Amino acid sequence: MSTKISVIKIGGNVLDNADNLERFLTDFSLVPGFKVLVHGGGTIASEIGKKMGMEPIMINGRRVTDANTLHLVTMVYGGLLNKNLVAQLQARKCNALGLTGADANVIPAHKRPVKDIDYGFVGDVESPDQVNVAFLASLAEQGIVPVFAALTHDGEGSLLNTNADTIASTLAVALSTRFEVNLIYCFEKKGVLLNVEDETSVIHHLQPNYYAELKDKGAIFAGMLPKLDNAFAALEQGVKAVVIGDAAEIQDIAAGGKAGTRITL
Numbered sequence: 266m267s268t269k270i271s272v273i274k275i276g277g278n279v280l281d282n283a284d285n286l287e288r289f290l291t292d293f294s295l296v297p298g299f300k301v302l303v304h305g306g307g308t309i310a311s312e313i314g315k316k317m318g319m320e321p322i323m324i325n326g327r328r329v330t331d332a333n334t335l336h337l338v339t340m341v342y343g344g345l346l347n348k349n350l351v352a353q354l355q356a357r358k359c360n361a362l363g364l365t366g367a368d369a370n371v372i373p374a375h376k377r378p379v380k381d382i383d384y385g386f387v388g389d390v391e392s393p394d395q396v397n398v399a400f401l402a403s404l405a406e407q408g409i410v411p412v413f414a415a416l417t418h419d420g421e422g423s424l425l426n427t428n429a430d431t432i433a434s435t436l437a438v439a440l441s442t443r444f445e446v447n448l449i450y451c452f453e454k455k456g457v458l459l460n461v462e463d464e465t466s467v468i469h470h471l472q473p474n475y476y477a478e479l480k481d482k483g484a485i486f487a488g489m490l491p492k493l494d495n496a497f498a499a500l501e502q503g504v505k506a507v508v509i510g511d512a513a514e515i516q517d518i519a520a521g522g523k524a525g526t527r528i529t530l
Protein backbone atom coordinates (compact mmCIF):
# COMPACT_ATOMS: atom_id res chain seq x y z
CA MET A 266 0.00 0.00 0.00
CA SER A 267 1.33 3.45 -0.86
CA THR A 268 2.23 6.08 1.73
CA LYS A 269 -0.50 8.50 2.78
CA ILE A 270 -0.28 12.25 2.35
CA SER A 271 -2.75 14.97 3.34
CA VAL A 272 -3.19 18.06 1.17
CA ILE A 273 -4.92 20.63 3.36
CA LYS A 274 -6.21 23.98 2.14
CA ILE A 275 -7.25 26.97 4.27
CA GLY A 276 -9.15 29.94 3.00
CA GLY A 277 -9.08 33.63 3.72
CA ASN A 278 -11.76 33.63 6.41
CA VAL A 279 -9.63 31.34 8.60
CA LEU A 280 -6.44 33.28 7.89
CA ASP A 281 -8.20 36.52 8.77
CA ASN A 282 -9.10 35.48 12.34
CA ALA A 283 -6.04 35.32 14.63
CA ASP A 284 -7.61 32.96 17.20
CA ASN A 285 -8.98 30.55 14.60
CA LEU A 286 -5.70 30.59 12.71
CA GLU A 287 -3.61 29.86 15.82
CA ARG A 288 -5.83 26.98 16.73
CA PHE A 289 -5.79 25.63 13.20
CA LEU A 290 -1.99 25.81 12.99
CA THR A 291 -1.57 23.97 16.30
CA ASP A 292 -3.94 21.23 15.11
CA PHE A 293 -2.36 21.14 11.64
CA SER A 294 1.13 20.71 13.07
CA LEU A 295 -0.15 17.65 14.97
CA VAL A 296 -1.67 15.95 11.91
CA PRO A 297 0.43 12.79 11.55
CA GLY A 298 2.29 11.78 8.38
CA PHE A 299 3.24 13.63 5.22
CA LYS A 300 1.30 16.82 4.62
CA VAL A 301 1.09 19.87 2.40
CA LEU A 302 -0.61 23.16 3.30
CA VAL A 303 -2.16 25.40 0.64
CA HIS A 304 -3.45 28.80 1.63
CA GLY A 305 -5.66 31.38 -0.01
CA GLY A 306 -6.11 34.84 1.43
CA GLY A 307 -8.50 36.52 -0.97
CA THR A 308 -10.35 38.48 1.73
CA ILE A 309 -7.06 39.84 3.13
CA ALA A 310 -5.79 40.86 -0.31
CA SER A 311 -9.10 42.68 -0.87
CA GLU A 312 -8.87 44.51 2.50
CA ILE A 313 -5.26 45.58 2.00
CA GLY A 314 -5.95 46.57 -1.60
CA LYS A 315 -8.87 48.78 -0.52
CA LYS A 316 -6.59 50.63 1.91
CA MET A 317 -4.33 51.29 -1.09
CA GLY A 318 -7.29 52.54 -3.16
CA MET A 319 -7.75 49.34 -5.20
CA GLU A 320 -11.31 48.01 -5.45
CA PRO A 321 -11.37 44.23 -5.95
CA ILE A 322 -13.10 42.97 -9.08
CA MET A 323 -14.26 39.36 -8.83
CA ILE A 324 -15.91 37.53 -11.74
CA ASN A 325 -17.16 33.95 -11.27
CA GLY A 326 -15.17 33.73 -8.04
CA ARG A 327 -11.92 34.75 -9.74
CA ARG A 328 -10.07 38.01 -9.13
CA VAL A 329 -9.45 40.17 -12.17
CA THR A 330 -5.71 40.70 -11.80
CA ASP A 331 -4.14 43.69 -13.53
CA ALA A 332 -0.44 44.51 -13.08
CA ASN A 333 -1.01 46.43 -9.82
CA THR A 334 -3.21 43.65 -8.45
CA LEU A 335 -0.53 41.11 -9.31
CA HIS A 336 1.92 43.19 -7.23
CA LEU A 337 -0.62 43.27 -4.40
CA VAL A 338 -1.30 39.52 -4.35
CA THR A 339 2.39 38.68 -4.70
CA MET A 340 3.10 40.77 -1.60
CA VAL A 341 0.10 39.49 0.36
CA TYR A 342 0.03 35.78 -0.58
CA GLY A 343 3.71 35.15 -1.36
CA GLY A 344 5.06 37.47 1.35
CA LEU A 345 2.91 38.49 4.28
CA LEU A 346 0.70 35.42 4.61
CA ASN A 347 3.05 32.70 3.42
CA LYS A 348 6.03 33.78 5.49
CA ASN A 349 3.97 34.35 8.64
CA LEU A 350 2.40 30.91 8.29
CA VAL A 351 5.86 29.37 7.98
CA ALA A 352 7.10 31.23 11.07
CA GLN A 353 4.04 30.20 13.06
CA LEU A 354 4.47 26.56 12.03
CA GLN A 355 8.15 26.65 12.92
CA ALA A 356 7.13 27.87 16.39
CA ARG A 357 5.11 24.65 16.62
CA LYS A 358 8.09 22.50 15.62
CA CYS A 359 6.57 21.87 12.21
CA ASN A 360 9.38 22.25 9.67
CA ALA A 361 7.53 24.30 7.06
CA LEU A 362 8.91 25.62 3.77
CA GLY A 363 7.05 28.47 2.05
CA LEU A 364 6.63 28.14 -1.71
CA THR A 365 4.82 29.51 -4.72
CA GLY A 366 4.22 27.40 -7.81
CA ALA A 367 7.29 29.07 -9.37
CA ASP A 368 9.67 27.67 -6.75
CA ALA A 369 11.36 24.48 -8.04
CA ASN A 370 8.92 24.82 -10.96
CA VAL A 371 6.37 22.93 -8.87
CA ILE A 372 3.26 24.31 -10.60
CA PRO A 373 3.68 25.47 -14.21
CA ALA A 374 0.73 27.46 -15.52
CA HIS A 375 -0.29 29.74 -18.37
CA LYS A 376 -2.11 33.04 -18.41
CA ARG A 377 -5.82 32.40 -18.78
CA PRO A 378 -6.73 33.02 -22.43
CA VAL A 379 -9.05 35.97 -23.04
CA LYS A 380 -12.48 34.79 -24.17
CA ASP A 381 -15.41 36.95 -23.06
CA ILE A 382 -13.51 38.16 -20.01
CA ASP A 383 -9.92 39.30 -19.62
CA TYR A 384 -8.86 38.13 -16.16
CA GLY A 385 -5.37 39.59 -16.59
CA PHE A 386 -2.56 37.82 -14.75
CA VAL A 387 -4.60 34.83 -13.68
CA GLY A 388 -3.06 31.41 -14.10
CA ASP A 389 -4.64 28.20 -15.31
CA VAL A 390 -2.41 25.33 -14.23
CA GLU A 391 -0.98 22.98 -16.81
CA SER A 392 -2.04 19.37 -16.35
CA PRO A 393 -1.15 17.75 -12.99
CA ASP A 394 1.46 15.59 -14.72
CA GLN A 395 3.56 18.77 -15.14
CA VAL A 396 3.76 19.22 -11.35
CA ASN A 397 7.21 18.60 -9.87
CA VAL A 398 6.14 15.63 -7.75
CA ALA A 399 9.71 14.36 -7.31
CA PHE A 400 10.63 17.56 -5.48
CA LEU A 401 7.56 17.36 -3.23
CA ALA A 402 8.28 13.70 -2.48
CA SER A 403 11.86 14.56 -1.53
CA LEU A 404 10.59 17.25 0.86
CA ALA A 405 8.14 14.80 2.40
CA GLU A 406 10.93 12.27 2.92
CA GLN A 407 12.95 14.92 4.76
CA GLY A 408 10.01 15.75 7.02
CA ILE A 409 9.62 19.20 5.44
CA VAL A 410 6.07 20.53 5.10
CA PRO A 411 5.52 22.62 1.94
CA VAL A 412 3.26 25.65 2.40
CA PHE A 413 1.91 26.94 -0.91
CA ALA A 414 0.71 30.45 -1.67
CA ALA A 415 -1.94 30.96 -4.38
CA LEU A 416 0.62 31.87 -7.04
CA THR A 417 1.90 29.98 -10.09
CA HIS A 418 4.14 31.08 -12.97
CA ASP A 419 4.11 31.09 -16.75
CA GLY A 420 7.71 29.95 -17.37
CA GLU A 421 8.43 33.30 -19.04
CA GLY A 422 9.12 35.31 -15.93
CA SER A 423 5.65 36.24 -14.75
CA LEU A 424 3.91 35.10 -11.62
CA LEU A 425 0.20 34.38 -12.00
CA ASN A 426 -2.61 34.67 -9.46
CA THR A 427 -4.27 31.26 -9.15
CA ASN A 428 -7.24 30.15 -7.11
CA ALA A 429 -6.02 28.32 -4.01
CA ASP A 430 -8.68 25.59 -4.25
CA THR A 431 -7.40 24.78 -7.74
CA ILE A 432 -3.79 24.69 -6.51
CA ALA A 433 -4.82 22.25 -3.77
CA SER A 434 -6.68 19.93 -6.15
CA THR A 435 -3.86 20.06 -8.73
CA LEU A 436 -1.25 19.13 -6.12
CA ALA A 437 -3.52 16.40 -4.75
CA VAL A 438 -4.04 14.86 -8.20
CA ALA A 439 -0.33 15.06 -9.03
CA LEU A 440 0.69 13.47 -5.73
CA SER A 441 -1.80 10.63 -6.31
CA THR A 442 0.68 9.08 -8.74
CA ARG A 443 2.97 8.30 -5.77
CA PHE A 444 0.86 8.59 -2.62
CA GLU A 445 -2.57 7.82 -1.26
CA VAL A 446 -3.91 11.38 -1.05
CA ASN A 447 -6.52 12.90 1.24
CA LEU A 448 -7.59 16.35 0.08
CA ILE A 449 -9.15 18.49 2.81
CA TYR A 450 -10.69 21.90 2.22
CA CYS A 451 -10.90 23.79 5.52
CA PHE A 452 -13.01 26.89 5.89
CA GLU A 453 -15.05 28.67 8.57
CA LYS A 454 -18.20 26.54 8.43
CA LYS A 455 -18.92 22.98 9.61
CA GLY A 456 -19.07 21.65 6.06
CA VAL A 457 -21.31 21.96 3.04
CA LEU A 458 -24.60 23.04 4.60
CA LEU A 459 -28.14 22.36 3.44
CA ASN A 460 -28.98 25.83 4.69
CA VAL A 461 -25.95 28.09 4.70
CA GLU A 462 -27.36 29.97 7.73
CA ASP A 463 -27.71 26.81 9.82
CA GLU A 464 -24.47 25.23 11.08
CA THR A 465 -26.39 22.14 12.21
CA SER A 466 -27.46 21.34 8.63
CA VAL A 467 -24.18 19.68 7.56
CA ILE A 468 -24.50 17.35 4.56
CA HIS A 469 -22.37 14.38 5.62
CA HIS A 470 -22.03 12.84 2.15
CA LEU A 471 -22.29 14.69 -1.13
CA GLN A 472 -22.47 12.95 -4.51
CA PRO A 473 -22.70 14.52 -7.99
CA ASN A 474 -26.49 14.05 -8.38
CA TYR A 475 -27.30 15.59 -5.03
CA TYR A 476 -24.85 18.42 -5.77
CA ALA A 477 -26.63 19.18 -9.06
CA GLU A 478 -29.98 19.23 -7.25
CA LEU A 479 -28.76 21.57 -4.49
CA LYS A 480 -27.07 23.84 -7.03
CA ASP A 481 -30.35 24.14 -8.97
CA LYS A 482 -32.21 25.02 -5.77
CA GLY A 483 -29.65 27.71 -4.96
CA ALA A 484 -28.63 26.00 -1.69
CA ILE A 485 -25.01 25.82 -2.89
CA PHE A 486 -23.59 28.99 -4.42
CA ALA A 487 -20.64 31.39 -4.69
CA GLY A 488 -17.20 30.13 -3.57
CA MET A 489 -18.61 26.69 -2.72
CA LEU A 490 -19.28 25.96 -6.42
CA PRO A 491 -15.64 26.00 -7.64
CA LYS A 492 -14.59 24.23 -4.44
CA LEU A 493 -16.96 21.35 -5.17
CA ASP A 494 -16.09 21.29 -8.88
CA ASN A 495 -12.42 20.98 -7.86
CA ALA A 496 -13.33 18.28 -5.33
CA PHE A 497 -15.17 16.08 -7.83
CA ALA A 498 -12.45 16.60 -10.46
CA ALA A 499 -9.80 15.52 -7.94
CA LEU A 500 -11.68 12.29 -7.14
CA GLU A 501 -12.12 11.54 -10.83
CA GLN A 502 -8.35 11.87 -11.27
CA GLY A 503 -7.25 9.48 -8.55
CA VAL A 504 -7.41 11.36 -5.24
CA LYS A 505 -8.47 8.86 -2.59
CA ALA A 506 -10.75 11.05 -0.44
CA VAL A 507 -11.98 14.65 -0.31
CA VAL A 508 -13.55 16.31 2.73
CA ILE A 509 -14.80 19.88 3.11
CA GLY A 510 -15.03 20.99 6.71
CA ASP A 511 -14.35 23.38 9.55
CA ALA A 512 -10.72 24.37 10.15
CA ALA A 513 -11.47 23.90 13.87
CA GLU A 514 -12.16 20.21 13.19
CA ILE A 515 -9.06 19.42 11.13
CA GLN A 516 -7.83 16.76 13.56
CA ASP A 517 -11.06 14.78 13.37
CA ILE A 518 -11.24 15.19 9.59
CA ALA A 519 -7.60 14.17 9.06
CA ALA A 520 -8.16 11.11 11.26
CA GLY A 521 -11.07 10.04 9.03
CA GLY A 522 -13.73 11.00 11.61
CA LYS A 523 -17.30 12.14 11.03
CA ALA A 524 -16.74 15.91 10.89
CA GLY A 525 -17.32 17.82 7.65
CA THR A 526 -18.76 16.79 4.29
CA ARG A 527 -17.27 13.76 2.56
CA ILE A 528 -17.36 14.14 -1.23
CA THR A 529 -17.85 10.94 -3.20
CA LEU A 530 -18.43 10.03 -6.85
Ligand SMILES: Nc1ncnc2c1ncn2[C@@H]1O[C@H](COP(=O)(O)OP(=O)(O)O)[C@@H](O)[C@H]1O
Nearest residue numbers: 276277452456457458461484485486487488489
Ligand atom coordinates in the same frame (compact mmCIF):
# COMPACT_ATOMS: atom_id res chain seq x y z
N1 LIG B 1 -24.24 25.19 0.95
C1 LIG B 1 -23.20 25.87 1.42
N2 LIG B 1 -22.58 25.47 2.54
C2 LIG B 1 -21.51 26.15 3.04
N3 LIG B 1 -21.03 27.27 2.48
C3 LIG B 1 -21.59 27.71 1.34
C4 LIG B 1 -22.71 27.02 0.77
N4 LIG B 1 -23.06 27.68 -0.37
C5 LIG B 1 -22.27 28.73 -0.47
N5 LIG B 1 -21.37 28.78 0.55
C6 LIG B 1 -20.37 29.85 0.70
O1 LIG B 1 -19.12 29.36 0.29
C7 LIG B 1 -18.15 30.00 1.09
C8 LIG B 1 -16.85 29.22 1.00
O2 LIG B 1 -16.23 29.48 -0.23
P1 LIG B 1 -15.05 30.57 -0.30
O3 LIG B 1 -15.58 31.89 0.13
O4 LIG B 1 -14.44 30.47 -1.63
O5 LIG B 1 -14.12 29.99 0.85
P2 LIG B 1 -12.57 29.92 1.00
O6 LIG B 1 -12.06 31.32 0.86
O7 LIG B 1 -12.37 29.33 2.36
O8 LIG B 1 -12.09 29.03 -0.09
C9 LIG B 1 -18.76 30.05 2.47
O9 LIG B 1 -18.20 31.07 3.26
C10 LIG B 1 -20.24 30.32 2.14
O10 LIG B 1 -20.51 31.69 2.14
Ligand SMILES: CC(=O)N[C@@H](CCC(=O)OP(=O)(O)O)C(=O)O
Nearest residue numbers: 276277305306307327328415429
Ligand atom coordinates in the same frame (compact mmCIF):
# COMPACT_ATOMS: atom_id res chain seq x y z
C1 LIG C 1 -7.48 34.07 -9.46
C2 LIG C 1 -8.00 34.20 -8.05
O1 LIG C 1 -9.17 34.47 -7.86
N1 LIG C 1 -7.14 33.98 -7.06
C3 LIG C 1 -7.50 34.07 -5.69
C4 LIG C 1 -6.36 33.50 -4.89
C5 LIG C 1 -6.58 33.51 -3.41
C6 LIG C 1 -7.63 32.53 -2.96
O2 LIG C 1 -7.99 31.58 -3.65
O3 LIG C 1 -8.05 32.79 -1.68
P1 LIG C 1 -9.24 32.07 -0.90
O4 LIG C 1 -8.98 30.59 -0.92
O5 LIG C 1 -9.10 32.64 0.46
O6 LIG C 1 -10.54 32.44 -1.57
C7 LIG C 1 -7.77 35.54 -5.28
O7 LIG C 1 -6.94 36.39 -5.58
O8 LIG C 1 -8.76 35.77 -4.57
